[in-house]
Amino acid sequence: MLTALIIFFPFLLSFLFFIFKRNSLINLAFGASILELLVCLVAFFTFQKNAEVQFPLEFSWIPSLGIKFKVGIDGISLILVLLTGLITPFIILSSANKNIENPNAFYGLIFLMQAALMGVFTAFDGFLFYIFWELALLPIYFICLIWGGENRQKITLKFFIYTILGSLLMLIGFIIVYLHTPGSHSFDWNQMVLAAKQMSSGLQVWVFWLVFMAFAIKMPVFPFHTWQPDTYTVAPAQGTMLLSAIMLKMGTYGVLRWLLPIAPLGVAQWGDFAMILCIIGIVYAGIIAIKQTDFKTLIAYSSISHVGLIGAGMFAINVQGFQGALMQMLSHGISVFALFYIIDLIETRTKTRNLNELGGVRSIAPQFATVFMIIMLGSVALPLTNGFVGEFLLLNGLYQYNSIYAAIAGLTIILGAIYMLRSYQLSMLGESSAKTNSFPELSSSEKLILIPMVVLVIVLGVYPQPILSATEPAVKSLINVIQQNPILTVR
Amino acid sequence: MKSIIILSGLGALTLFSEIINFKKWLYPIILLGLLACIGFAIKDWGAPAHHFYNNMMVFDNMAIAFTILLCSIVFIWLILAKDFLSNETHLTDHLSLILFASVGAMMMVSYGNLVMLFLGIETLSIPLYIMAGSKKNSLNSNESALKYFLMGAFATGFLLYGIALIYGVAGAFHLHTIADYVVAERGNYPMMFYTGILFILIGISFKVSAFPFQFWAPDVYTGAPTMVTAFMSTIVKTAAFAAFYRLFNTCFAGVGAVWIKMVIVMSVATLLIGNIGAIIQTNLKRMLAYSAIAHAGYLLIGIASIDLTSGNDSSSGNTIFYYTLAYSIGSLISFGILYNVANSTESDSIEAFNGLGKRNPFLAFAMTISLLSLAGIPPMAGFFGKYYLFLSAIHQGKIWLVMFAVLASLIGIYYYLKVIIAMYFKPQENLPIVVVKEYHEITIAFLLIILIVLGLAPELFIKLF
Numbered sequence: 001m002l003t004a005l006i007i008f009f010p011f012l013l014s015f016l017f018f019i020f021k022r023n024s025l026i027n028l029a030f031g032a033s034i035l036e037l038l039v040c041l042v043a044f045f046t047f048q049k050n051a052e053v054q055f056p057l058e059f060s061w062i063p064s065l066g067i068k069f070k071v072g073i074d075g076i077s078l079i080l081v082l083l084t085g086l087i088t089p090f091i092i093l094s095s096a097n098k099n100i101e102n103p104n105a106f107y108g109l110i111f112l113m114q115a116a117l118m119g120v121f122t123a124f125d126g127f128l129f130y131i132f133w134e135l136a137l138l139p140i141y142f143i144c145l146i147w148g149g150e151n152r153q154k155i156t157l158k159f160f161i162y163t164i165l166g167s168l169l170m171l172i173g174f175i176i177v178y179l180h181t182p183g184s185h186s187f188d189w190n191q192m193v194l195a196a197k198q199m200s201s202g203l204q205v206w207v208f209w210l211v212f213m214a215f216a217i218k219m220p221v222f223p224f225h226t227w228q229p230d231t232y233t234v235a236p237a238q239g240t241m242l243l244s245a246i247m248l249k250m251g252t253y254g255v256l257r258w259l260l261p262i263a264p265l266g267v268a269q270w271g272d273f274a275m276i277l278c279i280i281g282i283v284y285a286g287i288i289a290i291k292q293t294d295f296k297t298l299i300a301y302s303s304i305s306h307v308g309l310i311g312a313g314m315f316a317i318n319v320q321g322f323q324g325a326l327m328q329m330l331s332h333g334i335s336v337f338a339l340f341y342i343i344d345l346i347e348t349r350t351k352t353r354n355l356n357e358l359g360g361v362r363s364i365a366p367q368f369a370t371v372f373m374i375i376m377l378g379s380v381a382l383p384l385t386n387g388f389v390g391e392f393l394l395l396n397g398l399y400q401y402n403s404i405y406a407a408i409a410g411l412t413i414i415l416g417a418i419y420m421l422r423s424y425q426l427s428m429l430g431e432s433s434a435k436t437n438s439f440p441e442l443s444s445s446e447k448l449i450l451i452p453m454v455v456l457v458i459v460l461g462v463y464p465q466p467i468l469s470a471t472e473p474a475v476k477s478l479i480n481v482i483q484q485n486p487i488l489t490v491r
Numbered sequence: 492m493k494s495i496i497i498l499s500g501l502g503a504l505t506l507f508s509e510i511i512n513f514k515k516w517l518y519p520i521i522l523l524g525l526l527a528c529i530g531f532a533i534k535d536w537g538a539p540a541h542h543f544y545n546n547m548m549v550f551d552n553m554a555i556a557f558t559i560l561l562c563s564i565v566f567i568w569l570i571l572a573k574d575f576l577s578n579e580t581h582l583t584d585h586l587s588l589i590l591f592a593s594v595g596a597m598m599m600v601s602y603g604n605l606v607m608l609f610l611g612i613e614t615l616s617i618p619l620y621i622m623a624g625s626k627k628n629s630l631n632s633n634e635s636a637l638k639y640f641l642m643g644a645f646a647t648g649f650l651l652y653g654i655a656l657i658y659g660v661a662g663a664f665h666l667h668t669i670a671d672y673v674v675a676e677r678g679n680y681p682m683m684f685y686t687g688i689l690f691i692l693i694g695i696s697f698k699v700s701a702f703p704f705q706f707w708a709p710d711v712y713t714g715a716p717t718m719v720t721a722f723m724s725t726i727v728k729t730a731a732f733a734a735f736y737r738l739f740n741t742c743f744a745g746v747g748a749v750w751i752k753m754v755i756v757m758s759v760a761t762l763l764i765g766n767i768g769a770i771i772q773t774n775l776k777r778m779l780a781y782s783a784i785a786h787a788g789y790l791l792i793g794i795a796s797i798d799l800t801s802g803n804d805s806s807s808g809n810t811i812f813y814y815t816l817a818y819s820i821g822s823l824i825s826f827g828i829l830y831n832v833a834n835s836t837e838s839d840s841i842e843a844f845n846g847l848g849k850r851n852p853f854l855a856f857a858m859t860i861s862l863l864s865l866a867g868i869p870p871m872a873g874f875f876g877k878y879y880l881f882l883s884a885i886h887q888g889k890i891w892l893v894m895f896a897v898l899a900s901l902i903g904i905y906y907y908l909k910v911i912i913a914m915y916f917k918p919q920e921n922l923p924i925v926v927v928k929e930y931h932e933i934t935i936a937f938l939l940i941i942l943i944v945l946g947l948a949p950e951l952f953i954k955l956f
Contacts, residue, residue, distance in 0.1 A: 062950045065882075134869045146915065153912055160908065161901050164868075168897040171878070175885045206890075 002043050002055040003071045003122050006081060009036055010115035017108035026096055029107040033089035036114070040085030047078055049469055051477035053124065061128070066178075066186035071122040075474030079326045079467065080121040080253050083333045084246050088114050090449050091241045094341050097348070097445070098237075106147065106238075109139040113242055120250050126174045126187040129258065133167055133214075136250065140242055147236040159231040162224075166214035170254075173210030176203065177262050193261045193481055201265040208266025211259050212274060218251030219307045221274070222281035232300035237344035240296065244303050245337040249329045252310050256322065260314070260482050267315070267482075275315040275401075279409050281308035286415030290422065295343045295353045298423055299336065302379070302416065306332050309412050312405065313394035317482060321397025322475040323468055328390025330467060331460055335379040335387060338453040342372050345446060346427065350435040355423055360432025365441045369428045371450045378457035380420050381413055386460035389468075492543050492550060493535075494528035494558055495597050502590035509583045518573065521586060525566045532559045546603040546665055552956035553808055554601035557733045560812070561600065564725050564819050565593045570934050571827045572718040579716065580625050588618035589722070596730035600737070605654045605664040608734055612650065612698065615730060616643050619723060623715040635714025642697065642707040650694025656687030666741045673745040680746070688743060688750055695738070698731040699787045702760035709768070712780030717833060720776060721826035724783040725819040732790050736811050740797050747799035754795040755892055761788030762899035769906045775829055776839040778906060779822070782865065785903060786818050792880045792896060796887040805956055807883050813953055814876035817864065817945060821873055824861035824938050827931065828854050835925045841910055846919025854925060855914045857935050864942055866907040867900050872945035879953065 013032050022028070047054060056072035073081060092110060100106050116139070119132030137160065144156045174192070178185055180203075181195040196204065217224045232240050260267055267274075285304035292298035310328050313321040345368075346361075347353050362369040374385075381387035391413065399406035432439075442450065460467070501524045508517050532555050535541065540551035550558075569576075569589070576585050595614030602608045620643065624636025658664060660683050661672040673680075693704065700708040712720045743750060765785025772778035793811040829839065831854065836843040848855040864871035877900065881893045945952065 062953075064950060064954045131869050134874075138863075138868065145912070153916065157905065157908060157912075161904055164904055165897070165901050168900070169894075172881065172885065172890070172893055172897065175882055176890070179886055 001057065002039065002046075003073055004057050005039055006036070006043065006085075007071065007115055007118045007122065009039065010111040010118065014108045014111035014115060017104050017111060021104050025103045025107055026092065029092045029110070030089055032111075033092050033114070037085045037089055040081055043073060044078060044082050044470070047073070047075075047470060049075075049473060051075070051473040056124075065127075066181070066184055066188070067127045068125045068186075068188060069128060070125040070188060071119070071128070072124055073122055075471040076253070076256055076326060076478065077121050078470055078474075079330050080249055081118060083249065083330050084114060084117045084121065087241070087245045087333055087337050090337065090341075090452070091238050091245075093445070093449055094241065094344065095238050100147065102146075106143070109143050110238070110242070113139040113143075113247075117246055117250070121253060124189040126178065126189065126192055126258070128187070129254075130167065130171050130174060133170075133250065133254075134164075136247065137163055137167070140239060140247060143239040143242070144231065144235040148239065149234045149236070152234045155227075155230045155234045159227045162217055162227045166217035166224075169210045170214035173207045173214075173263075176207055176210070189257075189261075196262040196264065199265075201269065204263045204266035205269055206266075208259070208263040208270055211254075211263065212270075215251040215254040215259060216274075216277070218254070219248060219311060220251070220281075220304060221308065221311055222277045222284060222304075225281065225285070225304050228304060229297050229300040232303070233294065233296050237340060237347075241337050241340050244300070244340065245333040248303065248307055249333065252307065252314065252325060252329055255311065255314050256325065256478065260317065261478065264482055267317070271315045271317070275312045275405065278308040278311035278315065279405055281305065282312070282409055282412045283415070286412060286419065289419040290415070292419075293355050295346065295355055295423060295427065296340070298355075298419060299339050299343065302419060303332075303336055305412055305415065306336075306379075309391065309394050309409055312409050313397045316397045316401035317479060318397050318400055319472070319475055319479060320393050320400065322479065323471055324390050324393025324395075324397055326471050326475070327464060327467060328387075328394060331378065331386035331390050331457075334453060334456050334460070335375060338375040338450065338457075339379060341449060341453075342375065349439055352435055355426040357433055357435050358427040359430040359436060360428075361436050361439050362428045364432060364436065364439045367442050368439070371442065371454055372424065372428060374454050374457060375450075376420050376424055378461070380416050384458070384461045386457050386464075388461055389464045492541065492548060492601075493531040494562060495548075495594055495601075497524050497528050497531075498590050498594045498597070500524075502587045502594065505583050505587040505590060514583065517583070517586065518569075521590070522566060522569060525562050525569070528562045529559055529566075532562065542603065546667070547607050548598070548601050549603035550601055553733075553737070553805070553812075556812055556955045557600035557729065558597055560816055560819070561593065561596050561726060561729060564729070564823065565589070567823055567934060567938065568718070568722055568725070570930060571721070571823065571830070573930075574928070575716060575718040575830065585622065585625065588622055592618040592622075592722075593726065596726050599730040600733040602734070602737070603666055605657065605666070605669075605738075608738065609647075609651060609654060611730075611734070612694075613647065615727065616647070616698075619719075619727065622719045622722070623711060625719065626716055629714075631714035632716065633714075635711045638707050638714075639711045642704075646694050646697030646704065649690045649697075653687045653690025653692075653694060656683050656690065660684040660687065666738070669742045670745070673742065677745070685746075685749060688746065689753075691738070692750060692753065695731060695735050696757060699728060699735060699790070700784050701757050701787050701791055702764055703757075705761065705764060705784050705787075708784055709777055709780045712783065713774065713777045713839075717776060717826060717830045717839070720780070721823060721830075724779070724822050724826070728783065728787065728790075729815040729819055732787075732794075732811055732815060735794055736797070736808050739794060740808065744797060744799050747797065751795055751797075751799070754791055755889070758788050758791035758795055758892065759895055761785070761791060762896060763788075766899045766902040766906075770902065772906070773841055774839050775841050775844065775910065776833075778841070778910075779825060779829070782903070782906070783822070785899065786814075786865075788899065789877060789880055789896060790814055790818075792884050792889075792892060795892065796880075796884040796889060798887065809953055809955060810876075810879040810883050812955060813879055813949070816952060817872035817876040817942070820938050820942050820945070821861045821865040824857055824935055824942070825865070827935055827938075828858050828861075831927050831931060832925055835923050841913050842917075843922065844910060844913045845917035845922060847914040847925065850919055850922060851925040851927065853932065854927060854935075857939050858914060859911050860939055860942060862907040862910055864946070866904045868904075870943075870946040872942050872949070875946060875949040875953075879949075 053072035116136035289301035378385040598611030626632035769781035864873035
């Protein structure tokens with residue numbers, strides 16, 4: 001039941017927000033999203049640390065096609081549910097000082113997005129997963145289209161068509177597996193995983209590519225990334241936060257939950273290739289990020305680089321790789337949200353995102369610079385920050401798979417340090433420019449967002465154990481499933 | 492059968508009502524008559540198939556399902572078109588034309604004999620030739636009627652020739668006798684038989700506006716009055732695909748190897764022409780005409796995935812039923828809105844929709860939902876229509892066809908979103924606020940609810956027969 005509450009509460013909220021127009025909606029929206037966060041935290045703390053799918057809910061939706069409404073939370077879903085629940089209130093709060101047109105539609109769309117994301121992360125039926133996956137696309141498209149920046153119509157249309165292409169291909173892949181399930185066919189996750197084992201390797205290669213395309217576009221992996229920097233740059237701040245902090249994880253989560261189990265032979269044949277694509281993305285996007293002058297575009301490229309490492313670690317298929325991927329999904333979500341918020345603050349204060357026009361903020365607003373410093377170090381993966389745990393585990397997992405790949409992927413730490421420190425140097429240090437002369441210090445409402453993020457960056461870096469121990473049984477059982485051993489505990 | 496009798500009676504009554512001066516109650520009586528048709532059809536539901544006049548007409552569950560669908564579409568269409576019919580045309584003439592066309596459509600979904608198929612198609616088409624030209628002073632409308640008539644007559648000629656050739660080989664017009672012949676001769680057919688199938692295919696693909704016989708559609712759809720276009724793109728398409736399916740599923744499943752490849756090629760080309768043609772249109776009516784061609788391409792996938800092995804396969808019939816249902820509702824909404832917007836701005840172009848989100852938020856919202864449904868975005872009904880089509884095609888091993896359809900539907904998303912963007916993000920400039928009659932609003936809201944319910948609970952309508 002808890003899962004149903006997590007999914008349907010935001011649905012209800014979005015419905016209410018669409019219908020009722022009120023003043024001071026932000027307080028209501030923030031309060032409601034905190035309630036949702038509390039429900040997620042209840043799920044996190046009552047979660048039994050084993051590989052079972054917990055808080056399950058299952059009923060028939062379209063029985064003649066074997067489609068069920070089947071949701072539940074296991075250790076892997078748990079992290080993503082927690083991330084979504086955690087970031088959404090802060091995204092809402094970050095719009096506090098903005099003058100947003102039609103605020104009721106804006107918050108309604110954010111809640112619709114949250115509901116769809118929760119559905120994606122908890123669905124255990126392939127068709128349901130697909131429905132939620134598409135449903136998550138509509139609100140973000142409209143958020144970018146209505147509240148976005150210059151030239152948004154073309155860019156968001158490209159984004160929309162690109163992602164729809166991926167998801168339709170995924171649907172075809174799922175249908176192929178579905179038609180191999182026994183009896184009158186079913187989209188149930190367990191059935192699909194079992195059916196996949198009986199499929200010929202040629203067919204599994206098909207399924208692998210069809211499904212991989214969807215996730216590769218969403219993440220995005222190297223040759224499919226062209227929609228991403230433009231869309232991130234043009235989207236409104238809250239849209240970028242939703243896209244990068246949460247929506248990007250739909251792709252990485254999809255690889256773990258769906259791609260690896262339903263096409264094991266396809267992964268065996270092409271997983272190496274996919275990993276190479278991810279590693280190319282790490283280096284390529286990292287190098288491009290160094291040359292950027294628009295701060296938002298820079299972070300967009302850094303996001304491609306980071307997610308490339310997550311992808312590469314997942315295709316290594318070992319406990320460290322998976323654990324690192326999950327840890328990094330969580331900490332990347334936190335860091336990138338905080339970074340985009342800081343960029344948004346800089347932009348509202350100075351009316352520019354161009355790094356060359358900034359500088360000298362440190363002496364004018366020391367608190368701002370310090371908070372930025374800590375969050376940036378988390379993103380660079382300094383030891384004792386959140387980024388370090390994930391990247392270390394990912395590189396460790398990658399090293400077990402292939403040491404050369406790990407060495408190349410390890411460049412991410414160097415490249416990350418270069419582009420992040422450079423952006424910090426240009427924006428915060430040096431002489432203050434005309435635009436930063438009267439840079440205001442953090443206000444208390446801004447601290448309300450940034451201080452929790454700083455705390456999370458440090459706490460997750462120093463003590464990641466609760467997260468790791470919550471995911472470990474689920475990760476081990478998933479690896480068992482993938483490596484064709486009989487299914488142990490996943491029912 | 493009762494619905495055909497009721498509607499024919501109503502049609503005759505409407506013709507005479509001018510003489511006996513009985514216009515006042517005509518509209519309600521026709522609407523009641525349609526409700527009665529739906530009621531009788533529902534009552535017959537589930538009973539073993541009724542045969543009439545030596546199998547000339549067969550009312551099995553498929554025929555009943557399509558009859559109910561057609562009657563409901565005509566019912567809703569009549570409500571939406573009331574203004575058009577009473578203000579812009581001679582009411583009684585056109586009402587009777589509509590009723591006779593509907594009778595033709597019903598014959599097309601329930602025939603058991605090729606002659607009845609031919610009669611049905613003619614009964615449907617001839618009133619439509621007149622209706623297309625009902626704006627007597629408009630050059631476009633006249634052109635549209637003439638084009639439709641010439642091309643239509645030509646295609647009917649092909650169909651009739653095909654039927655004659657099949658008769659020459661099989662010695663019968665009855666669907667089941669032909670099917671028996673196909674099974675008995677297995678692979679040993681004269682050339683005349685294949686030619687007959689080809690000619691029938693040509694005749695029908697003209698009616699459904701499939702490649703390479705789609706050239707008339709954009710001009711005719713654009714030239715005809717908007718509500719007539721709505722009628723053509725819903726009723727005609729639904730009836731023609733039901734007829735297409737019934738004929739090829741019952742008679743020619745045994746020779747599927749011959750025509751399935753042709754249908755696949757037609758489907759691919761239709762998808763391509765419909766979707767690419769729609770991109771460059773600036774006139775919404777013309778864009779919807781091309782999108783109607785594209786939807787014919789999707790429905791051809793349903794025909795191409797008829798299961799040849801099982802003899803009488805109803806799953807692709809169900810798929811076609813669901814798709815036409817979802818498509819018809821989406822089209823009725825968008826044409827209904829186009830009619831209202833075009834009336835207040837006196838233009839059919841997409842620019843007339845600029846800023847509709849501010850000029851009439853309800854219409855803009857309804858248009859958004861219906862276009863998203865036509866584009867096949869979940870959870871709207873149109874998505875499930877496409878999903879079922881893709882599912883049955885993949886089931887028949889036609890993955891490449893589905894891949895192609897997926898690419899085509901991406902193009903579709905582009906031009907549907909173009910309208911949505913115009914409604915919400917283009918400045919309205921000096922365009923007037925759109926005022927809609929209350930009963931139009933209620934009808935459109937009702938259709939919207941159906942569209943969403945169909946999407947949330949597709950189970951209700953997918954395994955009907």
